[in-house]
Amino acid sequence: MHTKFLSAFITLLILLSPCMAQATxxxxxxxxxxxxxxxxxxxxxxxxxxxxxxxxxxxxxxxxxxxxxxxxxxxxxxxxxxxxxxxxxxxxxxxxxxxxxxxxxxxxxxxxxxxxxxxxxxxxxxxxxxxxxxxxxxxxxxxxxxxxxxxxxxxxxxxxxxxxxxxxxxxxxxxxxxxxxxxxxxxxxxxxxxxxxxxxxxxxxxxxxxxxxxxxxxxxxxxxxxxxxxxAGLPQGAPAETLPTVAEPLAANTVKRFSPSTQTHVLVGEPVLSFNDPDYFPLYVGNHILGGSGLVARITQEVREKRGLSYSANSHFFPRAGKGPFTIRLQTRNGQTDRAMKVMMETTNKFIAEGPTDKELEAAKQNIVGGFVLRIDNNRKIAEYMATIGFYGLPLDYLNTFTAKVQSVTVADIVKAFKARVDPARFQTVLVGGAAGQ
Amino acid sequence: MKISVKIFGLMLGLPLLAIAGQFEVSEFKLNNGLKVLVKEDHRAPVVVSQVWYKIGSSYEHDGITGISHMLEHMMFKGTEQHPAGEFSRIIAANGGSENAFTGEDFTAYFQSLEKSRLEVSFKLEADRMRYLKVDEGEFAKERDVVLEERRLRTEDQPRDKTMELFMALAFSNGPHKNPVIGWPEDIKEYTLSDLQKWYRQWYAPNNATVVVVGDVQPEAVHDLAQKYFGVLAPSRLPKLKSRTELDQTGLRRMIVKRPAKLPFLVMGYKVPVLKDAVKEWEPYALEVLTGILDGGNGARLPSRLVRGKQIAAEANVGYNLYSRLSTLLMIEAVPAQDHDTVALEQALREEIRQLQEKPVAPEELAQVKAQVVAHKVYEQDSGFYQAMQLGMLETVGLSWSKVEEYVDKVKAVTPEQVRIVARKYLVEDRLSIAYLDPLPITDDTTTAETLLENTHAH
CATH class of the missing domain: 3.30.830.10 (Metalloenzyme, LuxS/M16 peptidase-like)
Incomplete structure (x- = not known):
């Protein structure tokens, strides 16, 4: 069976990122x-x-x-x-x-x-x-x-x-x-x-x-x-040791690797986001607009919808206990990698420089807030949220306050958070494919 | 049971919802032939809405393989009323999530929404059921997207590529020989008129089923469906040709050479399905047989071949009793280290032989049935899954009520019936086998730039 777009597979990961509000x-x-x-x-x-x-x-x-x-x-x-x-x-x-x-x-x-x-x-x-x-x-x-x-x-x-x-x-x-x-x-x-x-x-x-x-x-x-x-019988033991702090890369770099494939896979990004990060909501909502909301996201629009360069082009934050990755990705036929990457990076850089429009922010909030109930509508999803809230020490009212926090994000907050936290001068780029060396 | 994993496995991560089992399915038929199925679940204020069309790769002919899937992509490209991309923007603005999928026997579109937004879905779906408007520019771009999808999912995946070639070996004239996504040369040569013809021929209310599961009232859903879908004109649908697969006359084998690291084998026996079974119990017996081999970590293949003989690293069995046309009971397996595909095939066929010779033990049968009963409850945690079952059964031409019968029919299967279907269908003259023979991944690595030391602050 073939689905319209791959972002469906990403949804699971997003589930583990924050999202929630009333009727919790x-x-x-x-x-x-x-x-x-x-x-x-x-x-x-x-x-x-x-x-x-x-x-x-x-x-x-x-x-x-x-x-x-x-x-x-x-x-x-x-x-x-x-x-x-x-x-x-x-x-x-x-x-x-x-x-x-x-x-x-x-x-x-x-x-x-x-x-x-x-x-x-x-x-x-x-x-x-x-x-x-x-x-x-x-x-x-x-x-x-x-x-x-x-x-x-x-x-x-x-x-x-x-x-x-x-x-x-x-x-x-x-x-x-x-x-x-x-x-x-x-x-x-x-x-x-x-x-x-x-x-x-x-x-x-x-x-x-x-x-x-x-x-x-x-x-x-x-x-x-x-x-x-x-x-019963599990020893009390001690909590795991504190993790070393994640250091951000000092300079941008590119790594290329050959693979006998018809496509080249491109991943670009850096470590950014942990749970409990004060910039969590501006970054989450901002990325929803940049590359996190399926067909309507900017990167998907530019790379796939307007140019047909990739089946799956998107960006996501993957929060962890320490700084988790911010990753932009696509896969494209060998030979047009440069062109596809250029579109993806120009879209990203423009977003970091200027942020979203008021209209885009409004649409993103409508989507996240209007769809909040879908995130906790069955046992499996609720259990996943409980595990996330518990493990990462998120507040018990995390779900109750989620939509209010999304609503309060402004364009200025997004611009400020992206400029401070997402820096293309530190981006690591990885290309794996049949034309990776070209 | 196994096949649910197979089919729905691809759907992991899609929005799901919950429904309580005590509600009956309400069925309506509009005057234009559209069928509407509604199942209530009031556990959360949400609704999933799916539109199922009786069209997919098993309806296609040579030269246009994959056109149903291509059309699925183009369905997001606009109508007179809603230009390209607007469908998705409106759903997003209403808090919804959406997607679509194409299989051999169906093409389906869905939205998950807060319950008060169901009307948004109906309005947009009704519009694109009859008024799709596509132009050459959008068509050419989307064809490139589909080619990228094919590269991602098939060309660059040695096992998926092997599976595709294996199906083309196992089937001679029936449509199962063609991949759902289509052969690359066919995709490249689709024309806009191929697509328009396909759309006009199959996208009509009398060839569709709308399935709604969620916090809704059936009568209200019916009224809403009448308002938006009821006004659409039906089509005269072509009479389906039977496309019955020729009888197989002996074992078929193939070797697929691809750059890969691990060998892999797939074998498939031609078996009946519920739709064409002469004896209705046979597909359920095959379902139980599938469970005996691979219906849990305690089943025979994981227990005997993965852990016991340690000859397989993985072994999975799949069978879809709800296929529209007769299909394969398939076994996919990867040999463990220091074993090869030949020895693994022998071990798998020995397992088949044992099913033919000895009736399965009562406790094994009980294990399979216990899982079926439990999974019937677990399924109800997901409204999406339930809607999918209803839509799929209706679309392949079985009644949705077969969903309700499943547990009882499986529970009625006896050890002797499992042995009978193993003897009758899991025989060499119905068998096809493909080996993936890995070619070395030639390492002409040109690491133009390598990771610099000290790029990381310490």
Missing amino acids: PGIQYWTTAQGTRVYFVRTEGLPMVDLRVVFAAGSVYDGAQHGVASLTSALLDSEAGKWNADEIAQRLDSVGAVMETSVSKDTGSLYLRSLTDPDKLNVAVETLHAILTQPLFTAQDFERQKRQVLLGLQEKEESPGDLAEVIYAKAIYGDHPYGHPTDGEIGTVSKLTRNDLIKFYQRYYVAANAVVAVVGDLARADAETIVERVL
Whole structure:
């Protein structure tokens, strides 16, 4: 199936960026005896629950062992407690539960979706508890999973888009721990041992380093019991260490890499935005106009709609705990890369210099505010927001105040924030494709 | 179940909404033939509106492959009343998000909106159902965009490219041999008149279904549909030709050589679908069979081939029982390190052989059914997904009511029925296989400028 434009795929990422206001879910908040913060929203009508346990255990904590966070996470649901990997999978399947582990730059997470029928939920919770608190990292599972990760890393090299992402992260972050791929590199992953994983697990998968989000048709008391059962026996431990500050690149630079592809992938940008940044709203609303709102955004209009140069041309901020990337991107047929890039960069530079028109700002606010209810209209989305609010320490009224903050942004705020924070003189440009060297 | 992952996987990240299951679907038919399906969900003040057309790549003929998808792109390029780009600007100004997608059997357009804005969607969709106005300039630019889309999604993706060539191997005369996006030479040679003809022929109220899910009242939606869509004139639709695929007369094999890092294999057996099944239980038995192999991390392929024998790094099974024409039950797999595609194929075929010889264990069947029951609940967290199921079933010519039957039909499948369909359909004379044989990625890297040391402040 083919969709009209790719920005649909970006939506997920934007979801994790701020956005919200009135008619927001009632958040209940508590802290467990072991110091884990819990965010609960009761939703009625469907007999199901979504549960997210989020640790500061992302690839940013890899140290020199790039890929250790990712491999640790991938092995959690292999042998654990008294069950081997097959038994764990079959227990979850037999009650129709969905369980996933995942890793981002900042986080290592476990996600469970289950029916609330007690017989089923009990099996799901008991299994998640074993996965979370008693993973065995057996030698056999470890070797298998490591081989799979190594294959996955090779596969990335056949994709110009994936390759461009890897090179781009290195270009904008250098030696900062945001600079290496989340799943590591072939050289570093090959050297990982079972012990490295156990050490990583013991350090970061601890109660004081965790946030839990629960959303579903449960009474508060039941939600508390479930959280206690999932976390039971998890050592208190300590929160993850503070991350090194992200340094901005000192000068613009371009990196080119050959790929046997028909298109060249172009990524341009620098580290800019963290959650809790005072410039958050001017930058977010401004970028909505520049490249963040699908077909109506300026970059998409100029590159795609007016000139047919790319299927997907856009710009986004990806906020993180430390400064996350501001990235402008497109892909275009080899041979017209310069032309497409020129249009994209002129559009960006003009926006940074002049900001949006009053009319554009008004339209952006109408879109963001008018569509606010769509951001929290189901359990899955609410659970994602609870995890984000909890993990990044956003205020509990974050959703309630979101639209007011969007409404208050002025053209002058956007111009000021972009000029201060987004500087083409620091932009790192990455080109990967068949004509990257030309 | 597996196929939902396959189809909807591409839709990840699209706006979703929630609906409570207790509401029935309301069905209306306007005098001009337009069908309207409404499902209430009052959990959030939102609405999703989708317009489904019975047109897609399975309706196309050689020379214009992909024209349905090209037309989908052009539908954003304006009418008399609303010039190019205005559709998207109006939806955005109303807080909406929108997109469109084309498949083998359908082309669909959707908006997600705050509930009071449904009228905006109907007004614009009704306008472009009959009054699209396209010119050569917009057409030529959008054709370039579609070519870029094809490069991004197919040309530069070794596995997707292999899949495309594999379909052309497995099907001889039926339309499944052509990719949804079209062959590149066809895309380059589309003319404006090809497109206009396609639009006039298929975009009409009597060839469309409007699906609305959300915080709405069915009667009010009906009245609104009558107001905007009811005034449109129907078309005389061409009689569909059957395009029945020739019987396969033996195993088909192909090797695809592309620059790539990893080998990959895809195999597909020609199987019936709900629409053409002589016995209605057979597609549901194939659905269960798919689940036995790959319906969760505890299913046979992940358990036996990925973890047990460690011969596969990945193995996925897909089957769409809701296809309009008979289709393939497909297995895609990547060999684990130190194994090759030949050994992996043998292991996969051994799994098929076991399905033919031994009835599946009751607990395996119970696992599959438990997942189907649970996912039926989870689906209701997403109004978009539910609207999509209703629209798709109606559009392929099955009634939307098949959505409601699904769980019971799957629950009724017996171990013996799974064995019967495995014996009848998963046989060599129905099988096609393609291997991706990686060519080295020649590293004529010309790193004109490399990363400078010290570009970063410390």
